[in-house]
Amino acid sequence: MVICVKLFAAARDLAGAGELPMELPADATVAMLRRALVNRVPSLAPLLPHIQIAVDSRYAADNDVIGPQAEVAVIPPVSGG
Amino acid sequence: MADVIQLIDSQIDTQAVLAAVATPVAGAVVLFLGTTREFTGGRQTTSLDYEAYRPMAEKTLTELADQARSRWPIEKLCIVHRLGHVPLGEASVAVAVSTAHRSAAFEAGKWLIDSLKESVPIWKRETWADGGTEWVHPGMGPT
Numbered sequence: 660m661v662i663c664v665k666l667f668a669a670a671r672d673l674a675g676a677g678e679l680p681m682e683l684p685a686d687a688t689v690a691m692l693r694r695a696l697v698n699r700v701p702s703l704a705p706l707l708p709h710i711q712i713a714v715d716s717r718y719a720a721d722n723d724v725i726g727p728q729a730e731v732a733v734i735p736p737v738s739g740g
Numbered sequence: 741m742a743d744v745i746q747l748i749d750s751q752i753d754t755q756a757v758l759a760a761v762a763t764p765v766a767g768a769v770v771l772f773l774g775t776t777r778e779f780t781g782g783r784q785t786t787s788l789d790y791e792a793y794r795p796m797a798e799k800t801l802t803e804l805a806d807q808a809r810s811r812w813p814i815e816k817l818c819i820v821h822r823l824g825h826v827p828l829g830e831a832s833v834a835v836a837v838s839t840a841h842r843s844a845a846f847e848a849g850k851w852l853i854d855s856l857k858e859s860v861p862i863w864k865r866e867t868w869a870d871g872g873t874e875w876v877h878p879g880m881g882p883t
Contacts (some may be wrong), residue, residue, distance in 0.1 A: 667791065667861070667863060668791065668865070706877075709880055713796055716793075717796075734861050737858070737861055737878075738857075739792070739833070739860045739861075739863065739864065740833050740856045
């Protein structure tokens with residue numbers, strides 16, 4: 660399945676794009692997505708331990724499965740307020 | 741009892757924020773404004789730029805408002821976060837709560853801004869007087 664992953668802030672700057680289409684297996688987990696992101700954009704590696712992944716506007720755990728219709732976003736450490 | 745929760749791209753109207761929480765049953769109104777501070781760690785800021793993952797930011801703010809309502813007897817609540825360019829001295833966020841008695845207003849207001857800062861997907865980019873800019877990602881070095 661292809662999931663368009665949204666990226667924000669420093670993650671977007673490093674990836675050079677606000678959205679990256681990622682080819683993932685049908686039962687991909689968040690942990691698999693993290694690995695796929697680093698393979699695709701190696702410069703994301705230092706940011707990765709600090710990044711949370713959001714699936715359908717909720718923070719997701721590494722073993723959560725990403726469904727084919729899911730909206731997925733890379734959330735670097737937040738600094739609102 | 742609809743809470744006012746907004747992401748806006750222009751100057752925060754504090755009178756409108758206060759009007760949004762006004763109610764004759766409240767004896768207390770607390771308004772918090774987060775403003776752009778000039779000096780941080782010895783460096784001089786000239787402005788901040790904010791961006792958000794908007795649908796999730798709105799959802800998370802609504803969830804925080806619901807949680808605050810379950811913990812404190814809040815009459816009305818308003819959270820406004822400004823996005824885009826915020827010059828020095830201007831407010832980037834307003835949190836207002838009205839309650840019958842003041843302790844709940846102070847506690848709920850503090851909890852809301854503290855929680856917003858921890859979990860809402862909004863990011864700021866500092867522009868420094870020396871011309872540099874960097875994303876603020878707590879826990880990380882300059883990016």
